[in-house]
Amino acid sequence: MVKKHLKYAFIALFIFFSGCGVMKQINIFSLEDEKTFGNEMYLQIQNSPVDYPLVHEAKNPQLYTHVRRVLNTILKSGQVNFVNEFEWSIQVIDSDVQNAFACPGGKVYVYSGLISFLDNEAQLAGVLAHEIAHIHWRHSTRQMTQKHGIAALQQVVLGDNAGQVVTLLSQISGELGGLAFSRSDEYEADATAVSFLSHTEYNPLGVAGFFEKLEAAGQSGGSITFLSTHPSPPDRIAKIREAWVANGSKKGNDFVDRYKEMKKYAGNIKR
Numbered sequence: 644m645v646k647k648h649l650k651y652a653f654i655a656l657f658i659f660f661s662g663c664g665v666m667k668q669i670n671i672f673s674l675e676d677e678k679t680f681g682n683e684m685y686l687q688i689q690n691s692p693v694d695y696p697l698v699h700e701a702k703n704p705q706l707y708t709h710v711r712r713v714l715n716t717i718l719k720s721g722q723v724n725f726v727n728e729f730e731w732s733i734q735v736i737d738s739d740v741q742n743a744f745a746c747p748g749g750k751v752y753v754y755s756g757l758i759s760f761l762d763n764e765a766q767l768a769g770v771l772a773h774e775i776a777h778i779h780w781r782h783s784t785r786q787m788t789q790k791h792g793i794a795a796l797q798q799v800v801l802g803d804n805a806g807q808v809v810t811l812l813s814q815i816s817g818e819l820g821g822l823a824f825s826r827s828d829e830y831e832a833d834a835t836a837v838s839f840l841s842h843t844e845y846n847p848l849g850v851a852g853f854f855e856k857l858e859a860a861g862q863s864g865g866s867i868t869f870l871s872t873h874p875s876p877p878d879r880i881a882k883i884r885e886a887w888v889a890n891g892s893k894k895g896n897d898f899v900d901r902y903k904e905m906k907k908y909a910g911n912i913k914r
Contacts, residue, residue: 672784681748698735706908720842745774758909764898765849772836837886846895
């Protein structure tokens with residue numbers, strides 16, 4: 644009886660918070676759930692070589708030395724949540740696609756096409772910092788909380804039926820791969836990426852570098868995976884610069900020469 648009353652109290656609060664807009668910040672999933680989802684996505688990627696032709700580290704150690712340096716520099720900024728709780732890693736995907744993405748729980752992926760497209764290491768750090776920010780804010784499971792609502796609250800938090808919980812979690816894991824973040828999530832990830840880089844040796848305006856290149860080339864971004872569900876480049880650039888000023892307008896370093904070596908390895912991947 645107590646559990647039943649507790650259940651309805653949770654539901655009532657859920658409805659109240661949804662109406663107030665607070666729901667956007669609620670996440671009913673635990674860090675262990677986050678890691679489980681990420682590991683399932685990781686296995687799907689590992690077992691899909693046609694869709695995700697991963698670059699073997701043993702055959703391309705220099706490339707991984709470079710990309711891992713960028714990842715670790717951001718993680719050591721002192722600003723990233725769950726640095727010790729999550730199992731952070733980065734893998735390169737051998738494709739001309741100009742994209743990067745991250746799975747819940749700390750697994751980051753970057754396409755060789757993006758490395759070749761960018762001009763300096765600060766720009767790459769900006770893209771990776773953006774993806775890390777999605778993990779930092781737990782945007783994936785936060786969106787799943789909003790999508791599944793009361794059913795997820797009942798089944799996952801209160802554990803009504805073990806079989807239903809397993810079914811729901813399996814469904815959610817399958818959905819995460821195609822999840823599109825909201826515009827507010829994207830803006831939040833951009834601003835957070837600027838904050839991350841402001842506490843490193845990188846130029847924080849590197850976060851805007853990718854979009855500035857697209858603008859300079861006259862590309863709208865419609866055919867580019869990274870932009871298919873994201874706010875437009877001009878909006879992103881403006882808000883990134885606002886975040887840069889708010890974080891002290893730090894200059895930082897672009898590491899152009901060092902990046903030339905990384906691009907060389909990204910353009911000559913050994914299979």
